[in-house]
Amino acid sequence: MSAKIISGTEIAKQIREELKQEVQELKDKHGLTPGLVTILVGENPASISYVTAKQRTAHDLGFHSVQDNQPEDISEDDLLNLIKKYNEDTSIHGILVQLPLPKHVNESKVLYAISPEKDVDGFHPVNVGKMVIGEQCFLPCTPHGILEMLIRSGTETSGAEVVVVGRSNIVGKPIANLMLQKREGGNATVTICHTRTRDMAFHTRRADILIVAAGRPKVITADMVKEGVVVIDVGVNRIGKTPEGKAILCGDVDFDAIKEKAAAITPVPGGVGPMTITMLMKNTVQAAKQSAGLV
Ligand code: NAP
Numbered sequence: 001m002s003a004k005i006i007s008g009t010e011i012a013k014q015i016r017e018e019l020k021q022e023v024q025e026l027k028d029k030h031g032l033t034p035g036l037v038t039i040l041v042g043e044n045p046a047s048i049s050y051v052t053a054k055q056r057t058a059h060d061l062g063f064h065s066v067q068d069n070q071p072e073d074i075s076e077d078d079l080l081n082l083i084k085k086y087n088e089d090t091s092i093h094g095i096l097v098q099l100p101l102p103k104h105v106n107e108s109k110v111l112y113a114i115s116p117e118k119d120v121d122g123f124h125p126v127n128v129g130k131m132v133i134g135e136q137c138f139l140p141c142t143p144h145g146i147l148e149m150l151i152r153s154g155t156e157t158s159g160a161e162v163v164v165v166g167r168s169n170i171v172g173k174p175i176a177n178l179m180l181q182k183r184e185g186g187n188a189t190v191t192i193c194h195t196r197t198r199d200m201a202f203h204t205r206r207a208d209i210l211i212v213a214a215g216r217p218k219v220i221t222a223d224m225v226k227e228g229v230v231v232i233d234v235g236v237n238r239i240g241k242t243p244e245g246k247a248i249l250c251g252d253v254d255f256d257a258i259k260e261k262a263a264a265i266t267p268v269p270g271g272v273g274p275m276t277i278t279m280l281m282k283n284t285v286q287a288a289k290q291s292a293g294l295v
Pocket residue numbers: 142165166167168169170171172193194195196200213214215216219234235236237272273274276
């Protein structure tokens with residue numbers, strides 16, 4: 001059996017089309033243009049490429065998009081004042097601070113300074129708390145993207161054994177929480193594995209849906225999964241460069257071997273990655289509608 005490929009690129013394209021239409025309607029009917037600012041501190045090449053991709057997508061969807069570049073040595077106070085300025089700017093509905101920040105800046109302090117109503121990354125404790133108790137909030141983009149991929153690929157989650165590998169605050173913990181919620185895309189029985197898990201293969205072999213966010217190339221091999229599993233590979237690992245200098249990427253699972261056993265699997269690249277940016281855009285449209293009292 002060769003697995004169905006769940007293409008994040010294709011699903012993201014569908015959602016972006018829906019968003020483009022929604023943005024046009026908001027402009028035509030309500031004179032409302034969703035506004036997103038991305039704040040980049042320093043010149044980390046990976047951060048520059050992430051921010052550029054986010055800005056390009058926002059622009060393509062018809063957003064008011066602002067890229068605010070700040071020097072590496074910006075003081076914490078100046079950065080906090082900048083966020084305060086965007087919190088008060090009514091043309092901006094979503095604020096994204098690209099991580100990581102330089103060491104002299106307290107990352108939590110900066111993220112917590114973003115108004116929860118503009119926290120389109122879903123990292124503010126108010127949004128995290130609301131997510132846990134199942135209230136309407138901005139969901140963190142990568143887990144939100146995974147949820148959409150499962151729903152739109154027709155994967156049954158209710159009653160499923162879901163195993164998540166990784167317990168970070170941006171992927172592992174929130175996706176485990178979302179899969180537990182009593183609603184569409186949830187109702188699963190969830191196990192979370194991490195580096196202290198005694199026998200990881202014992203857990204992964206039980207999984208109907210396996211979500212891997214470890215950041216370790218091919219940490220999941222074919223003998224660790226059962227026939228018919230659905231695999232969501234979140235990992236993005238740079239394992240070399242092409243002769244042209246482009247990064248060669250691979251995920252956290254042994255794709256070629258596991259696709260012969262799985263019912264469905266996401267590729268890397270072209271899996272979870274495109275969904276993350278798309279859900280940021282979806283959250284920004286949501287923030288704009290909320291600001292105008294439309295939802
Ligand atoms: P992270 O903060 O480094 O967390 C990794 C987690 O995996 C930790 O909880 C760690 O356990 C666990 N882990 C690491 N090696 C393990 C092993 N051998 N066995 C079991 N558990 C192991 O990483 P992250 O931010 O969640 O990101 C994970 C991966 O997803 C990275 O490759 C990242 O680039 C990728 N990512 C992709 C997207 C996207 O949009 N495609 C978005 C976010 C992240 P401990 O807690 O015990 O250390």
